[in-house]
Amino acid sequence: MRVKFWGTRGSIPSPGLRTLRYGGNTICVELRTDTGQRLILDGGTGLRELGRTLVQEADALDLNILISHTHWDHTQGLPFFAPMNRPENRIIIYATSGTDKDVMEIFTQQMDYANFPVSLEERPGQIAFREIGEEEFTIGDIRVQSCFVNHTILTLGYRISHGNVCIVYVTDHEPFAPSLYHSNRVCPDLDDIVHAGDRRHVRFLAGADLVIHDAQFTAAELERRRGWGHSSLEYAVEVCVAAGVKQLAFIHHDPDRSDEELERLEAAGQAYARQLGSELKVFAAAEGSEIELPETGIALATPVLAQTPSLDTRVHARILVVDDEPAMMQYLSMVLMRDGYEVLQASNGYEALTLVRERSPDLVLLDVMMPEMDGFQVLRELRASEEFQELPVIILTALTAEQDIVRGFEGGVTDYIDKPVTPAVLRARVRRWLVSRENR
Ligand SMILES: [Zn+2]
Numbered sequence: 037m038r039v040k041f042w043g044t045r046g047s048i049p050s051p052g053l054r055t056l057r058y059g060g061n062t063i064c065v066e067l068r069t070d071t072g073q074r075l076i077l078d079g080g081t082g083l084r085e086l087g088r089t090l091v092q093e094a095d096a097l098d099l100n101i102l103i104s105h106t107h108w109d110h111t112q113g114l115p116f117f118a119p120m121n122r123p124e125n126r127i128i129i130y131a132t133s134g135t136d137k138d139v140m141e142i143f144t145q146q147m148d149y150a151n152f153p154v155s156l157e158e159r160p161g162q163i164a165f166r167e168i169g170e171e172e173f174t175i176g177d178i179r180v181q182s183c184f185v186n187h188t189i190l191t192l193g194y195r196i197s198h199g200n201v202c203i204v205y206v207t208d209h210e211p212f213a214p215s216l217y218h219s220n221r222v223c224p225d226l227d228d229i230v231h232a233g234d235r236r237h238v239r240f241l242a243g244a245d246l247v248i249h250d251a252q253f254t255a256a257e258l259e260r261r262r263g264w265g266h267s268s269l270e271y272a273v274e275v276c277v278a279a280g281v282k283q284l285a286f287i288h289h290d291p292d293r294s295d296e297e298l299e300r301l302e303a304a305g306q307a308y309a310r311q312l313g314s315e316l317k318v319f320a321a322a323e324g325s326e327i328e329l330p331e332t333g334i335a336l337a338t339p340v341l342a343q344t345p346s347l348d349t350r351v352h353a354r355i356l357v358v359d360d361e362p363a364m365m366q367y368l369s370m371v372l373m374r375d376g377y378e379v380l381q382a383s384n385g386y387e388a389l390t391l392v393r394e395r396s397p398d399l400v401l402l403d404v405m406m407p408e409m410d411g412f413q414v415l416r417e418l419r420a421s422e423e424f425q426e427l428p429v430i431i432l433t434a435l436t437a438e439q440d441i442v443r444g445f446e447g448g449v450t451d452y453i454d455k456p457v458t459p460a461v462l463r464a465r466v467r468r469w470l471v472s473r474e475n476r
């Protein structure tokens with residue numbers, strides 16, 4: 037399998053003398069198998085140059101683009117993607133919506149008259165959209181597994197396998213907890229990961245030959261930018277080491293990061309992996325660079341047409357918010373109602389349990405520190421009942437110590453979010469558990 041980086045930058049294109057070596061285009065990666073099949077990951081501004089190359093290569097193209105999420109830096113190249121302008125070309129765009137608009141509406145809007153001179157429907161190419169969530173599907177004989185990661189809008193990571201080669205693409209993603217492992221473990225293993233979200237993330241990367249992972253920040257920068265939805269280089273190295281990955285290409289470089297700074301980070305990332313006792317190879321993805329991952333002993337599957345179950349992200353759900361602080365209750369309710377959810381309110385544990393039984397909410401957002409009956413007790417009551425074993429319960433609390441997070445998961449909580457929470461993170465995490473009822 038060949039991997040080529042057409043764009044490596046996060047947030048906004050940053051061309052100029054400071055970014056010559058690693059590139060200024062936003063994120064776009066091309067994968068090509070030994071059998072000549074191609075997958076495109078994300079459509080940042082790097083997609084434009086890839087499109088120019090593709091139209092010179094063949095008269096009729098069959099292209100599949102996997103979009104992680106619909107933020108600008110991952111989609112801005114699409115209006116300029118030359119293959120869209122030829123009727124012989126077939127393009128399928130896979131994405132998850134994350135809002136009350138479906139994927140096709142989002143891209144139609146991107147190219148509507150106010151934003152761009154040529155609309156999507158005026159493009160001669162055969163363009164189709166597949167709305168996906170967490171699932172497994174095939175494109176030709178490439179196997180794709182998608183998994184929600186932790187960003188400010190619903191975002192998918194992709195695990196791509198062909199023959200014996202496995203590549204995982206994860207951007208944009210923020211660590212679920214401040215540290216990966218319990219602080220008191222000497223030789224930690226997978227079970228010693230503090231937050232269930234991080235544990236699941238490591239499982240998704242497990243054993244990959246190459247992980248292309250968000251590392252927009254350093255650990256110190258991430259401290260100041262919690263809630264922005266990005267990883268630190270240290271975290272990217274830690275999860276790859278924990279997952280037994282062979283190579284880490286870190287990507288989604290901060291637009292302010294110069295070539296010299298990226299070179300220093302590359303050395304620091306590599307040194308950190310060694311310090312953790314790992315053979316992991318760490319490097320910064322550079323625009324225009326290519327990697328070859330040898331494929332051997334490939335059992336060719338019969339090519340099948342891409343088929344994915346449709347996913348309705350326009351979720352109309354009922355959410356119970358449990359919080360004893362009126363200002364917090366008002367804030368949370370307002371954020372959720374803006375997404376069209378019906379909101380039930382409880383200001384203590386007893387009220388919460390009554391409302392769960394009487395009104396059957398689809399999800400519970402649960403504060404911990406409340407008078408009389410705290411959130412952990414509510415959780416225990418709920419999980420003790422057969423009926424509410426599967427009900428998504430998200431703890432939202434200012435109790436951010438490791439032992440509290442562990443206590444939450446041991447009590448059967450679905451997810452654990454630190455207060456204060458930004459509206460974007462709250463919306464993304466709630467929607468994530470509403471659209472994906474599996475793998476809790
Ligand atoms: Zn991004």
Ligand SMILES: [Zn+2]
Pocket residue numbers: 105107187208265
């Ligand atoms: Zn983003």
